[in-house]
Amino acid sequence: xxxxxxxxxxxxxxxxxxxxxxxxxxxxxxxxxxxxxxxxxxxxxxxxxxxxxxxxxxxxxxxxxxxxxxxxxxxxxxxxxxxxxxxxxxxxxxxxxxxxxxxxxxxxxxxxxxxxxxxxxxxxxxxxxxxxxxxxxxxxxxxxxxxxxxxxxxxxxxxxxxxxxxxxxxxxxxxxxxxxxxxxxxxxxxxxxxxxxxxxxxxxxxxxxxxxxxxxxxxxxxxxxxxxxxxxxxxxxxxxxxxxxxxxxxxxxxxxxxxxxxxxxxx
Amino acid sequence: xxxxxxxxxxxxxxxxxxxxxxxxxxxxxxxxxxxxxxxxxxxxxxxxxxxxxxxxxxxxxxxxxxxxxxxxxxxxxxxxxxxxxxxxxxxxxxxxxxxxxxxxxxxxxxxxxxxxxxxxxxxxxxxxxxxxxxxxxxxxxxxxxxxxxxxxxxxxxxxxxxxxxxxxxxxxxxxxxxxxxxxxxxxxxxxxxxxxxxxxxxxxxxxxxxxxxxxxxxxxxxxxxxxxxxxxxxxxxxxxxxxxxxxxxxxxxxxxxxxxxxxxxxxxxxxxxxxxxxxxxxxxxxxxxxxxxxxxxxxxxxxxxxxxxxxxxxxxxxxxxxxxxxxxxxxxxxxxxxxxxxxxxxxxxxxxxxxxxxxxxxxxxxxxxxxxxxxxxxxxxxxxxxxxxxxxxxxxxxxxxxxxxxxxxxxxxxxxxxxxxxxxxxxxxxxxxxxxxxxxxxxxxxxxxxxxxxxxxxxxxxxx
Numbered sequence: 001x002x003x004x005x006x007x008x009x010x011x012x013x014x015x016x017x018x019x020x021x022x023x024x025x026x027x028x029x030x031x032x033x034x035x036x037x038x039x040x041x042x043x044x045x046x047x048x049x050x051x052x053x054x055x056x057x058x059x060x061x062x063x064x065x066x067x068x069x070x071x072x073x074x075x076x077x078x079x080x081x082x083x084x085x086x087x088x089x090x091x092x093x094x095x096x097x098x099x100x101x102x103x104x105x106x107x108x109x110x111x112x113x114x115x116x117x118x119x120x121x122x123x124x125x126x127x128x129x130x131x132x133x134x135x136x137x138x139x140x141x142x143x144x145x146x147x148x149x150x151x152x153x154x155x156x157x158x159x160x161x162x163x164x165x166x167x168x169x170x171x172x173x174x175x176x177x178x179x180x181x182x183x184x185x186x187x188x189x190x191x192x193x194x195x196x197x198x199x200x201x202x203x204x205x206x207x208x209x210x211x212x213x214x215x216x217x218x219x220x221x222x223x224x225x226x227x228x229x230x231x232x233x234x235x236x237x238x239x240x241x242x243x244x245x246x247x248x249x250x251x252x253x254x255x256x257x258x259x260x261x262x263x264x265x266x267x
Numbered sequence: 268x269x270x271x272x273x274x275x276x277x278x279x280x281x282x283x284x285x286x287x288x289x290x291x292x293x294x295x296x297x298x299x300x301x302x303x304x305x306x307x308x309x310x311x312x313x314x315x316x317x318x319x320x321x322x323x324x325x326x327x328x329x330x331x332x333x334x335x336x337x338x339x340x341x342x343x344x345x346x347x348x349x350x351x352x353x354x355x356x357x358x359x360x361x362x363x364x365x366x367x368x369x370x371x372x373x374x375x376x377x378x379x380x381x382x383x384x385x386x387x388x389x390x391x392x393x394x395x396x397x398x399x400x401x402x403x404x405x406x407x408x409x410x411x412x413x414x415x416x417x418x419x420x421x422x423x424x425x426x427x428x429x430x431x432x433x434x435x436x437x438x439x440x441x442x443x444x445x446x447x448x449x450x451x452x453x454x455x456x457x458x459x460x461x462x463x464x465x466x467x468x469x470x471x472x473x474x475x476x477x478x479x480x481x482x483x484x485x486x487x488x489x490x491x492x493x494x495x496x497x498x499x500x501x502x503x504x505x506x507x508x509x510x511x512x513x514x515x516x517x518x519x520x521x522x523x524x525x526x527x528x529x530x531x532x533x534x535x536x537x538x539x540x541x542x543x544x545x546x547x548x549x550x551x552x553x554x555x556x557x558x559x560x561x562x563x564x565x566x567x568x569x570x571x572x573x574x575x576x577x578x579x580x581x582x583x584x585x586x587x588x589x590x591x592x593x594x595x596x597x598x599x600x601x602x603x604x605x606x607x608x609x610x611x612x613x614x615x616x617x618x619x620x621x622x623x624x625x626x627x628x629x630x631x632x633x634x635x636x637x638x639x640x641x642x643x644x645x646x647x648x649x650x651x652x653x654x655x656x657x658x659x660x661x662x663x664x665x666x667x668x669x670x671x672x673x674x675x676x677x678x679x680x681x682x683x684x685x686x687x688x689x690x691x692x693x694x695x696x697x698x699x700x701x702x703x704x705x706x707x708x709x710x711x712x713x714x715x716x717x718x719x720x721x722x723x724x725x726x727x728x729x730x731x
Contacts (some may be wrong), residue, residue, distance in 0.1 A: 014719050015446055017731050022433055022440035025665025026447035033682035033713055035665070043642070043665060047674070050636035085601045085637055086297045123637050184636045185672035263438040264730035265445065266479050 010036040023187065046186040053181070053189035055081060058121035058128060060155040066133055069140065070152040072105070074098040074167070076120075078158040091160035093202075094167065102170035105152075112172025114148035115233075116200075117179075120159025124181025124190060131192040131215055131222070132179050138226040139177060146234070148175075161195050161209070168200035175233060175242075176200045182213060191216045194225060196232050198242035208243040210236075273318035280314040285322070286332045289388070290572035291315035292395045294612060298560045298573045298603035305572075316396050320362030324353075327388045333569045338520045339530055344386050344582045353384030361392045368393065368405045368623075378409050382585075382625035387518070387578035390620045394574065399612065402619040403655040409622040411658070413590045414549025415489045415510065416481075417455055417695035419658055420627045425690040426456035426659030427681045428593070428629075432670035436463045438476060439730070444664050445480065450723065451678035452685075452706040452713065453662035455696035456591060456629065457511060457554065459491040463670050470494045471507045478508040484703075484722060487695035489546075489590070491554050496528060496536040503539045511554040511590055512540040518579025521567030530583070537587045548695075551590035551627070557581070558595040559613050560603030573603065574613070578620040585625050591659060592626045594618070596648075597634040598673055607644025610634060614648050618657055629659035633675040642666070642674075646683075649676055653684045660684075685713045 013027040028039040035043075064071040075098055078084035078091045094102070106112075117139060119132050136153065143150050151171045156163050164178035175198050182193040192215040197208055210232050215225045236242045271282040282288040290304035292315035299305035306312035328348065333341050350357075355377070356364060367373060373381075394402065412420040419426050431444030441460065448454055458477050462470055470492050477490035491511035492499075499512050514533060515526050523529055533553075540552045562568040562576040571579075577594070584592050594617035597610040604610045614630050621628030632648045634640035649660065666677040684690050689711030691697050700706040703723075704716040719727065 013447075013450070015443075015450070015727055018443040018446060018727070021443040021730070022437070023669045024431075024433070024440070024444050024447075024663070025667050026443055028665050028679070030679065030715070033679065033686060033715060035677070035679045039665060043667070046667070047636065047641065054637045086605055087301060088602050089301070183672065185669075186636070186667045186674065187669065188672070263442045263476060265442040265726050266476065266483060267729055 043186070049189045050184035050186055053124040053126040053184045056125040056129070058125040058157045060157055063119065063128070063132060064155055067136065067153055069150070072101070072152050072154045074101070074154055074156045076156055076158040076160070076163055081158070084158040088160055091158055092162035094156070094163065099166070099170065102167065106170060106172055110172075112174070113151035114174050115143050116151040116154065116164075116168045116171050116173035116176045118154045118156060118159075118164040118167050118176060120156040120163060120178060120180040122160065122180030122193065123183045127181035127190040127192040127216065128179065130190050134222050135179055135192065135194070135215065135225065138222055139229065142226060142230050142233075162204070164195065165197065165200045165204050166202050168197070169202055174199065175236065177229065188214070188216060188219070191219060194229065196229060196236070196242060198236040198240065210242055210246055271318050271322070273314045275314050275317060276310065278310075278314075280311055280318070282315060282318065285326065285330045286571055288315055288319055288322070289332070289392060289395065289575050290570070292319045292392075293572045293574055294395065296559075296573065296603070296609045296613065297601060297605040298563055301602055302563050302568060302573070304570065319392055320365075320396055321360050322392070323360045324364060324389050325357060327386055327392070332388060332571050332575065333519060338569075340518060340520055340523070340579055340583060343530060343586060344388075344579065347383075347582075347586070348386060349383035351384070352381060355381065356384070361389070362396065364389065364393045365396055365401065369401060373405070374408060375410050378623070379625070382623065385624060387582045387620070387624060388575060390623050391575040391578040394578075394616045394620055397619075399615055399651065402615040403651060406619045406622045406655040409656070411622060411625060411627045413551040413627040415546040415551055415590050416548060417487045417489075417693040418548060419456060419591060419693055421694065422656075423689065423691060424693060425653060425657060425681075425684060426629070426693055427453040427662035428456040428459045428659060429454035430459055430461065430661050430663045430668065430675070432461050432463075432663070432668055434463055434670050436469055436473065441473070441476070446723065446726065447664050448662055448678050449486070450705055450719070451662075451682065452692065452700050452715065453678045453681055454486070454488055455692040456659035457489050457491045459493060459511075459554070461493045461671055465494060465498070467498055467501060470498055471502050471505060474502060474507050474509055485699070487693075487699050493556070496532060500536055500539045503543065508545070509540065509543065510545055511552055512536045513554045513556070515556050515561070516580050516583045517557065517561045517565065517567070518576040518583070519562050519567050519569060519571070521569075522562040522565045522576070523583070525565035525567060530586070533583070533587060551588055553584075553587045553589040555584045555589055555592045556595050557584070557592065557617070558599050559617065560599045563603065564599065574616055577617055578624070581621050581624045581626055589627065591629055592621055593629045593631055593659075594621065595631040595633065597638060597640060598631065600635055601638040604638070606639035607634075607641070607647070610638070610640055611644060611648045611651065615651060615655065618652060618655055627658045630657055631661050631675055633661070633673055635673050645674070645676065645680075649680055649684060650687070653688045653690060682713055
């Protein structure tokens with residue numbers, strides 16, 4: 001009796017067909033009772049990609065060159081990545097020098113703006129690299145169509161969500177949208193998040209913001225994200241508020257994420 | 268305000284309060300730096316530890332870290348302190364307590380009797396002057412047994428919470444992970460879902476589904492859907508079958524308020540759960556989750572370091588005789604626990620403190636992708652906690668939680684701990700695994716069955 005070599009070392013699970021029902025890593029098989037080599041290395045690759053996304057430097061100058069309109073290159077008060085990861089408070093405010101630059105800009109443009117767009121690396125510069133430009137282009141088109149006066153796009157290195165409040169307050173903007181890389185998951189290293197605030201000012205909490213997350217090819221499409229953002233901005237403009245009081249009730253085609261298989265353990 | 272000082276190496280270090288002394292004595296971690304509470308140098312930290320070692324335990328009963336009038340957790344700690352249980356160690360200082368705990372007089376019986384005499388602050392203090400081996404050695408001597416539909420916390424056993432999360436709570440997707448986990452011998456601590464949506468209708472549906480599966484396959488385990496306690500109470504009011512009552516808790520009144528809870532509400536939830544009488548072996552039914560850094564992240568730490576805040580959460584937990592308590596150690600991110608070293612120490616501190624205070628303590632051995640940690644660090648913590656007698660760990664498919672986007676221990680990881688340390692699941696669940704032909708554990712080493720049990724073969728055919 002001679003077994004094929006591959007079968008001798010590992011056992012496959014009989015329930016591999018269930019894998020189509022969930023993105024979870026089920027039916028991985030086993031070597032003894034441990035993870036087989038293939039599954040072990042697949043995991044290591046996913047983690048490596050997520051780690052690389054966290055530590056990829058934000059190519060802000062390159063992004064600025066590809067933008068159609070004016071932009072400002074800014075830096076948060078977190079001097080490097082290690083500081084950024086351990087001091088969220090520093091990532092929420094601008095460096096002294098950048099704050100002064102924005103104040104100077106305001107002095108030269110005292111009339112302010114209707115909308116400021118901010119891009120920050122957040123926890124994944126990869127997400128920004130892949131998805132910020134197409135999202136910015138769509139949002140600028142929407143703003144033009146509404147007749148809103150746009151501030152120069154602000155690109156903030158080592159920035160967190162709340163840095164947008166300071167940017168907008170210093171520029172004198174009535175609304176702000178920040179695009180930034182979300183915390184990478186094992187299967188989603190490039191997920192972009194978007195936060196919108198009406199009447200932004202330093203010291204606001206998440207209760208004043210509206211969030212649209214998981215913008216990436218396998219997640220929420222650019223078109224869908226822009227559609228929901230436009231709804232939020234129009235409502236905010238009309239009602240002069242944002243956050244928990246402004247529900248996202250945009251009419252969107254219902255996404256059917258369900259597998260359409262009933263619960264086989266009970267039926 | 269009394270002050271504390273210690274002279275060493277020709278330098279005198281002063282500490283304004285017990286609160287500041289505890290913070291400066293805490294082994295380094297990012298959250299205490301973020302809060303501005305950490306020692307300014309390694310020498311100051313050890314000086315604080317030396318100073319702390321000489322503080323009499325009685326001092327902790329006189330100097331509250333957060334004023335009695337301001338904080339109901341402080342009131343709970345002081346009002347529920349058992350003087351008689353404290354008597355055997357009441358003459359000791361913190362350093363003596365470490366020696367006492369390591370000594371022969373501290374055994375399963377004496378440690379069990381001591382628990383109501385210890386306050387969280389005493390336990391946090393002694394943890395700060397202990398090495399990892401001390402935290403492991405002492406925790407291993409403590410037994411805390413709890414019962415609902417099976418028995419957790421027995422010697423030589425370690426449970427697993429089967430966590431079949433799905434990004435959209437899809438029933439078939441959750442069932443697929445449950446199938447995988449059960450056939451890898453996981454799930455005795457509970458079948459516990461973190462729901463993606465907080466709608467009550469969907470919570471009730473998940474609860475009915477888990478109850479149906481437990482009944483259909485006659486699994487001696489319990490179900491939990493991790494929703495806010497007010498939603499769980501509402502589900503009970505609607506007649507939905509609910510086994511374990513979940514809530515996240517923290518160590519200060521203000522942090523608990525940020526979770527939308529207080530002690531009164533926890534009591535209401537506990538009583539609502541008890542009213543159902545669903546536990547066949549016992550009535551421990553609360554399931555609490557905690558984690559260092561939660562008070563700071565709610566801006567509700569009152570200048571108390573994060574490890575001490577965490578231990579205070581255990582005073583809240585023990586008031587309600589929980590079935591299990593879980594410190595979700597690496598979930599919160601690197602601004603609180605920066606790397607594998609900090610996560611590993613925090614996990615062992617929490618397990619030690621919880622056990623010493625009388626809790627059935629488990630650990631979600633986990634990390635996020637922006638922390639300086641990886642699978643090797645988790646293997647370290649899993650092995651150390653296995654030796655320390657950890658009550659239960661998480662079990663998920665391939666370590667990858669596709670709903671919460673973090674990494675925790677896998678079904679395979681639990682089997683690794685069973686292989687290397689001979690740890691078994693709860694006895695009732697072990698008997699079920701054997702009866703179903705899923706897993707046996709002769710001479711301590713787990714052996715998985717060669718073919719699918721008939722009931723599961725039939726379910727698989729339904730799915731195809």
